[in-house]
Amino acid sequence: MRVPMSWLRDYVDLPSDIASREVADRLTMAGLQVERVDVVGAGISGVVVAQVVAFEAVEGQKKPIRWVTLNDGSEERQVICGATNFDVGDVIAYARPPATLPGGFEITARKTYGHISDGMICSGRELGISDDHAGILVLPSDLTLGSDVVAALDLRDEVLDIAINPDRGYALSVRGVAREVATSYSLPFRDPADVEVPTADGSAYDVRILAPEGCSRYVARTLSGLRAGAASPSWMQRRLTMAGMRPISLMVDVTNYVMLATGQPLHAFDRAKLAGPIVVRWAAAGETLRTLDDVDRALDPTDLVIADDSGPIALAGVMGGAATEITDTTTDVVLEAASFDAVSVAYTARRHRLGSEASRRFERGVDNDLAAAAAQLALSLMAELGGGTSTDAATDVDRRPAAPTIVLDPELPGRIAGVPYPSTTVERRLADIGCSVTAAPGRLEVTPPSWRPDLKIPVDLVEEVIRLEGYDKLPSTIPKAPAGRGLTRPQRLRRMIGRTLAAAGYVEVLSAPFVDLDSARRLMVDASDPRVPSVRLANPVSEEEPYLRTTLLPGLLAALARNVGRGMVDVALFEAGPVFRARAEALPPPSLPAGQRPAAADLAALDNALPEQPGRIAGVLTGARVLAGWWGPARSASWADAIEGVRELAREVGVEVTVTADTHAPFHPGRCAALHVGSALLGHAGELHPRVTEAFGVPARTVGFEISSDVLIAAAPEVAPTPVVSAYPPATIDIAVVVDAAVPSAAVSDALRDGAGKLLEAIRLFDVYEGGQVGDGKKSLAFTLRLRAPDRTLTAEEAAGVRESAVAEAQRRVGAILR
Amino acid sequence: MSAPNDPYDPKEVAALSTDELAAAQRAALAAFEAATDLDQLAAAHSAHLGNKAPVALARRELGALPPQARADAGRRVNEVLTALTASYEAARTGLEAARDERVLIEEAVDVTLPWDMTPPGGRHPLTLVQERTSDVFVAMGWEVAEGPEVEAEWLNFDALNIPRSHSAREAQDTLWLDPPDGGVLLRTHTSPVQLRALLARGAPCYVVVPGRVYRQEALDATHSPVFHQLEGLAVDEGLTMADLRGTLDLFAESMFGAGVRTRLRPDHYPFTEPSADVDLLCWVCHGSSTEPGAEFCRTCRSEGWIEWGGSGMVHPVVLQSAGVDPDRYTGYAFGIGMERTLMSRHDLADIRDLVEGDVRVTTALGREA
Numbered sequence A: 001m002r003v004p005m006s007w008l009r010d011y012v013d014l015p016s017d018i019a020s021r022e023v024a025d026r027l028t029m030a031g032l033q034v035e036r037v038d039v040v041g042a043g044i045s046g047v048v049v050a051q052v053v054a055f056e057a058v059e060g061q062k063k064p065i066r067w068v069t070l071n072d073g074s075e076e077r078q079v080i081c082g083a084t085n086f087d088v089g090d091v092i093a094y095a096r097p098p099a100t101l102p103g104g105f106e107i108t109a110r111k112t113y114g115h116i117s118d119g120m121i122c123s124g125r126e127l128g129i130s131d132d133h134a135g136i137l138v139l140p141s142d143l144t145l146g147s148d149v150v151a152a153l154d155l156r157d158e159v160l161d162i163a164i165n166p167d168r169g170y171a172l173s174v175r176g177v178a179r180e181v182a183t184s185y186s187l188p189f190r191d192p193a194d195v196e197v198p199t200a201d202g203s204a205y206d207v208r209i210l211a212p213e214g215c216s217r218y219v220a221r222t223l224s225g226l227r228a229g230a231a232s233p234s235w236m237q238r239r240l241t242m243a244g245m246r247p248i249s250l251m252v253d254v255t256n257y258v259m260l261a262t263g264q265p266l267h268a269f270d271r272a273k274l275a276g277p278i279v280v281r282w283a284a285a286g287e288t289l290r291t292l293d294d295v296d297r298a299l300d301p302t303d304l305v306i307a308d309d310s311g312p313i314a315l316a317g318v319m320g321g322a323a324t325e326i327t328d329t330t331t332d333v334v335l336e337a338a339s340f341d342a343v344s345v346a347y348t349a350r351r352h353r354l355g356s357e358a359s360r361r362f363e364r365g366v367d368n369d370l371a372a373a374a375a376q377l378a379l380s381l382m383a384e385l386g387g388g389t390s391t392d393a394a395t396d397v398d399r400r401p402a403a404p405t406i407v408l409d410p411e412l413p414g415r416i417a418g419v420p421y422p423s424t425t426v427e428r429r430l431a432d433i434g435c436s437v438t439a440a441p442g443r444l445e446v447t448p449p450s451w452r453p454d455l456k457i458p459v460d461l462v463e464e465v466i467r468l469e470g471y472d473k474l475p476s477t478i479p480k481a482p483a484g485r486g487l488t489r490p491q492r493l494r495r496m497i498g499r500t501l502a503a504a505g506y507v508e509v510l511s512a513p514f515v516d517l518d519s520a521r522r523l524m525v526d527a528s529d530p531r532v533p534s535v536r537l538a539n540p541v542s543e544e545e546p547y548l549r550t551t552l553l554p555g556l557l558a559a560l561a562r563n564v565g566r567g568m569v570d571v572a573l574f575e576a577g578p579v580f581r582a583r584a585e586a587l588p589p590p591s592l593p594a595g596q597r598p599a600a601a602d603l604a605a606l607d608n609a610l611p612e613q614p615g616r617i618a619g620v621l622t623g624a625r626v627l628a629g630w631w632g633p634a635r636s637a638s639w640a641d642a643i644e645g646v647r648e649l650a651r652e653v654g655v656e657v658t659v660t661a662d663t664h665a666p667f668h669p670g671r672c673a674a675l676h677v678g679s680a681l682l683g684h685a686g687e688l689h690p691r692v693t694e695a696f697g698v699p700a701r702t703v704g705f706e707i708s709s710d711v712l713i714a715a716a717p718e719v720a721p722t723p724v725v726s727a728y729p730p731a732t733i734d735i736a737v738v739v740d741a742a743v744p745s746a747a748v749s750d751a752l753r754d755g756a757g758k759l760l761e762a763i764r765l766f767d768v769y770e771g772g773q774v775g776d777g778k779k780s781l782a783f784t785l786r787l788r789a790p791d792r793t794l795t796a797e798e799a800a801g802v803r804e805s806a807v808a809e810a811q812r813r814v815g816a817i818l819r
Numbered sequence B: 001m002s003a004p005n006d007p008y009d010p011k012e013v014a015a016l017s018t019d020e021l022a023a024a025q026r027a028a029l030a031a032f033e034a035a036t037d038l039d040q041l042a043a044a045h046s047a048h049l050g051n052k053a054p055v056a057l058a059r060r061e062l063g064a065l066p067p068q069a070r071a072d073a074g075r076r077v078n079e080v081l082t083a084l085t086a087s088y089e090a091a092r093t094g095l096e097a098a099r100d101e102r103v104l105i106e107e108a109v110d111v112t113l114p115w116d117m118t119p120p121g122g123r124h125p126l127t128l129v130q131e132r133t134s135d136v137f138v139a140m141g142w143e144v145a146e147g148p149e150v151e152a153e154w155l156n157f158d159a160l161n162i163p164r165s166h167s168a169r170e171a172q173d174t175l176w177l178d179p180p181d182g183g184v185l186l187r188t189h190t191s192p193v194q195l196r197a198l199l200a201r202g203a204p205c206y207v208v209v210p211g212r213v214y215r216q217e218a219l220d221a222t223h224s225p226v227f228h229q230l231e232g233l234a235v236d237e238g239l240t241m242a243d244l245r246g247t248l249d250l251f252a253e254s255m256f257g258a259g260v261r262t263r264l265r266p267d268h269y270p271f272t273e274p275s276a277d278v279d280l281l282c283w284v285c286h287g288s289s290t291e292p293g294a295e296f297c298r299t300c301r302s303e304g305w306i307e308w309g310g311s312g313m314v315h316p317v318v319l320q321s322a323g324v325d326p327d328r329y330t331g332y333a334f335g336i337g338m339e340r341t342l343m344s345r346h347d348l349a350d351i352r353d354l355v356e357g358d359v360r361v362t363t364a365l366g367r368e369a
């Protein structure tokens, strides 16, 4: 809502020394957020009133160009002008060099179209007072030639630009804002809607409300002898322009002006085009209406319409119909001022994508006591400005419910604020906003004013009292919360996992979870794989990515490609977060009322209506894992780094991971590991398939992992097993065995471990060798085993015995031969 | 060589003379002293204290002396031996220390050499700021609550007193799952977790909810369809708006330093009544840049205050939706934008820097504790 200060001052006698900025701050702290104070008419200098003495057309141009002689009150000047909407004798705004226009435009004499143009003739837009740029601004003829235009037109003004919250519909009017200013400064308020209205006798036009839930009041007045096409006076145009509306014609401008002044939207029908009584009703299925914007609209039975014998003629409170529109030939008008239901207007405006100044106001609630006064204001202005004659005939179908009474405990505002307010303060503040208050012992009976339909329950009144007393006056206290239990285990573990990966050189990424269906193909997953995106958005941010992710890898690979594209070639990234998978047996959520705790079964049904949202942790690496340096050459990130990444974070939370070879998209079939915790699948790691790296535009041999954080966290032991710490010396033995090259080292290691038995403290693979004496298709694996007994020093014989049984077990399981 | 049973060999007695012993001692001392490295000292040792050294020979001959003479000579030889050994040890200690010193000097390296074998990792600044903010409340005894990102419409809207007709539910604001009337959406705020926490815990309830939320918005310099909030909820007997203010003041101080407080400004949210916007006193200029003639403050644009979030007293309908009696309990809630907090702290102009995963941004900003 844009409120010119000059207009505001019509309704409140603000002392002239109060600056607009200060008014803005007061309003903001009272809940009307002033986003800007625009200064109008600033930055104009050297523009004077002048008269057109003569002009001639400049020949040979594509568009009409005039060479104009002006009288600026002291001498004649000549300028070039591209507009044609003026005649000899017209008074205009002349930018006389050196002049300045808003935006810092300097106007000097310059050569153009073969003449020296000594300045220019200004349009309304160039002076920042209207949107009109079709022609120049023609001024009233009674202005003194040579006088300063800014002073002559009283151009200087300031406009408050206020963001209006949905609960403050009354502030979508100068009247509502002025009332807040008056309250804030304790000044008297002059209500523009305080006008005499004729007694309604139903004689203006026959109106029937068939949908009282949608329309509580309908006032109709009539106007005859309309001079169609008449323009509104410049002061009105100027106010409309400053308020952000375009002047159109006297009829339209007056209805808009009254709406801005009071908040009551008005609509005018061409009386000659009406057939029979005006009826307010719900649309019937199959009905259509061509609206003012010339769009044919199929109506819904929840659309409230104004109809006559011909059918719907307007979408109530949203937009009029084309068939009854005021045109240049209109002479008689029926003026509508009505109270439409906020929810109904909101739905209709949205269904038809038809937001209007009227619907915006109805959605937020229009003062239902305004209709008669607003109609009267409009008719008076029309009559006064020569736009027609009105009569006292008035129709007012009034179905308004009685104003509600709210019973308020006078101590409640203080109890909620945390600072006591005397009952008299509460009463005074409620009276300030227009409530009528009756004090009874221990309670106040409060009737909110008609313009505050948002005040319904006691806490609504509490807010009014506290905000008017000032939020900034509230004390600052800290409540004593009961002792908390700190972070939960999963919360602590998730932090540990993040820290571990960061310490291991991974950089965390938080990517948007939107993907396309094709991402599954690029990841080479089967059509039956649960990683095929299955949760689709109805209105995605981008139609190119309408699904929610089922794996973190596409987001990570996109971030990786972005980093590589920016010249960061050695990159390790990780992300932790949910993925989304449609539930096979999903049912729509139950419809539940607000303000009532749902039954346990309904709550469970709500959760069951949601997709599965399991947690994942994933990482990707490319480039060097060890950089080249003075210590030696670089080492590229490999499948082994990816697997070790998982091992590292599992180790950090006390989980042991079993690694087995697997074939699993999107990994290289020969370089992919399945990772298990016990029998539970944790995830996969390895080198990405060459076709996957190509499809995602990341470097070849990019490696990565993706695991379930839920499985990992569930597997983390709450109490770590206590080791047996023996004080006896260890015996260390090395075992090198030869196996078929295809045998996984983990299988050999497991066999040795099991064969070694209880005396084994640790086993470590320290060498892998293929070729040479080992023989084709074979490999040699060398392990070092640390043995220790809890109760004695091991003898050489015991160590040899362990070696023997370890090798024997390896031979039995994987055919290992001691080297 | 003398035979064991040959008690006296006059030929050798001369070696035991005092003079010769003294001469041998002098020669040995001179040799030890003259040695400039451990090799020379070793040679001197073998010459003067070795098996073939005069003193050793003399000692070996002691047995051939008559008992009286043996004791006398033995004492003299031992004195010399002790003196020479001490002298040798002193020389050796000195030379060894010198050698060690030299080796340590020779082993000096360039300690300014880098050892940056692995490119550094780091956690996302948004993760860190969420942890840090959560910790402030955990320290006050609050707990961290969580909820799903894909949420039921009832929890995201209805139960929060957001009417069916509210524009926030529109497709231009909210990301709905298919089908569009299916009642399932990407949560538009962390507030549904208020409900989940209250439903699960009942009153009293003090929880903080960091989390990711979604809006139907295209990504540009100042908007992102995905962003992070921190929501706080306290429900108990007798909680007041003054408590809300105090909690926010404490939170602001813990995040931005002493003296940074908050300001409440009336606003409207369906789920709170009264409702307030939360402004933060500019932690850079502490409001001083609004004074006439003061230098322009980039952080608050010389407004003195920075918009931080929304807050208010929990609406009775919200409490009732969770089965909490609004006549007995009151509560307050607030929501703070994490991106805004972070961008403000680090003077970041473009939200995409936080979204795109550029390792340069994360490793630079993901270092705060």
Ligand SMILES: [Zn+2]
Pocket (backbone or CB within 6 Å): B282, B283, B284, B285, B286, B287, B289, B297, B298, B299, B300, B301, B302, B303, B304
């Ligand atoms: Zn500042």
